[in-house]
Amino acid sequence: MKTSIISRISLGAMSTVLAVAGAAPAFAQTQDKPTELGGVTVTDTAIDDQEAETSYKVSRSIGATRTDTALVDVPQSVTVVPVKQIADQAANSIGDAIRYVPGVFSSQGEGNRETLSFRGNSTTGDFFVDGVRDDIQTYRDLYNIDRLEVFKGPNAMIFGRGGVGGLINRVTKxxxxxxxxxxxxxxxxxxxxxxxxxxxxxxxxxxxxxxxxxxxxxxxxxxxxxxxxxxxxxxxxxxxxxxxxxxxxxxxxxxxxxxxxxxxxxxxxxxxxxxxxxxxxxxxxxxxxxxxxxxxxxxxxxxxxxxxxxxxxxxxxxxxxxxxxxxxxxxxx
Known part of the structure; x- marks a missing residue:
């Protein structure tokens, strides 16, 4: 009896498969012709102008290429520390703000100036503000800063002479x-x-x-x-x-x-x-x-x-x- 039942189930399953296979061409023939959609042209960006104040993500920079360019299109390693992150960390100095920036750390600077190390290259002069050189040997505050832009690697094409490790640019409010x-x-x-x-x-x-x-x-x-x-x-x-x-x-x-x-x-x-x-x-x-x-x-x-x-x-x-x-x-x- 068990053998007979199994045989019937197998035959039934085969009949069902054959029925579906036979109906498939007829089903396909009844479908309407696919609708062709028109093209879409994007003329604006979804980037928020105030994103540095509301999130840790910053999507574009003017300092990187001297043009308003999305960071994804900048051929360089760029890390942006926005003012929201600076406030959340209660960071009052550049040394505090770059604590979580990979490849960059702060040195002592003999107790009278900031010294940063970019990818192992120490410097006291590769500091900029709004894209203009600001290499006085002192400590800088972040009270008037909208964001910090950290550029890693040589930057002579945009910023002129400087260290090979990188530089830091303060964007003011x-x-x-x-x-x-x-x-x-x-x-x-x-x-x-x-x-x-x-x-x-x-x-x-x-x-x-x-x-x-x-x-x-x-x-x-x-x-x-x-x-x-x-x-x-x-x-x-x-x-x-x-x-x-x-x-x-x-x-x-x-x-x-x-x-x-x-x-x-x-x-x-x-x-x-x-x-x-x-x-x-x-x-x-x-x-x-x-x-x-x-x-x-x-x-x-x-x-x-x-x-x-x-x-x-x-x-x-x-x-x-x-x-x-x-x-x-x-x-x-």
Whole structure:
């Protein structure tokens, strides 16, 4: 009986398959002719102009090629750190902001300047602001920064002379006909206090204004080390017609601190000492920088595909530093 049942099931299955196979041509013949769809031309982009303020993703850059180009089309390794990520990290310096950028890390810089290493190449001069060289040896704040652009690899074609490892470009905040009301207050250990503001709004149909500012006063876990900094950066933008824009800005920034060169080493390792020990003389190791910089930016759009831009920057820096630090280790003691 089991054999008979199996035979019947097999025969039934074969009949079903033959019936479907025989019906397939007839089914295909009853279908209508496929509809042909028309072409679609994309003339705009889905990139958000304010994406640096709302997400960690930035899709395009002007600094990379001096044109408004999507990063996917830039033939270079570019990492952008947007202002949202900077705020979420509470990063106050370039060294803090590039902590999660692959291939780049921050060195000590003798306690009086920023030093970055791009793919193993150390540099203190490959710093730019809005695409213009800014290689003074000091510490830069991020209170007026919209994003950081990190370019890895040689950049002589666009940025001129420089190190082979890469460079970093700060893109500043400017008046942009939108309303901005933001601020941040910080307080922490070792007498750390910091406040910053970002206020902007359109004053009329053709004029918009913006002001960013910061004040910080902090101590350190190291004995005798402290620093104070403050800065203001007002900007104004004029819309001279639908195709012409003029932006002007001025920044005054001061940084005063004690140069801390870290812990001395012996036999290839840091000395075992208490955490707050200062090697040298903090009272005779001051470093300060005063910055005054003015910027003029003009852009005219001839068409949707052709435009001309010019940025003029004049900056004056006053810098002083003196280090009293430990020399060789006295092995006799």
């Amino acid at each position: 400017v008046a942009d006909s939108r309303q901005h009301i933001a601020g941040r207050l910080e307080a922490g250990s070792f007498d750390h206090y910091r406040g910053q503001i970002d206020i902007g709004a359109p004053a009329s149909e053709v004029l918009s204004l913006r002001l960013t500012g910061v004040y910080q006063n902090s101590g350190s876990y190291r004995d005798g080390v402290d620093y104070e900094r403050w800065g203001l950066n007002p900007t104004a933008t004029l819309a001279l017609g639908p195709d012409t824009t003029v932006s002007v800005g001025y920044e005054h920034f001061e940084d005063n601190r004690v140069a801390d060169r870290g812990v001395s080493s012996y036999l290839g390792q840091p000395l075992r000492t208490r955490r707050g020990q200062f090697f040298g003389d903090p009272g005779n190791s001051p470093t300060w920088t005063d910055t005054d910089a003015g910027t003029l930016f003009i852009e005219h759009r001839f068409s949707e595909t052709v435009s001309i831009r010019n940025r003029t920057r004049y900056a004056e820096y006053d810098k002083f530093y003196r280090n009293v630090f430990a020399g060789a280790v006295n092995t006799t003691t």
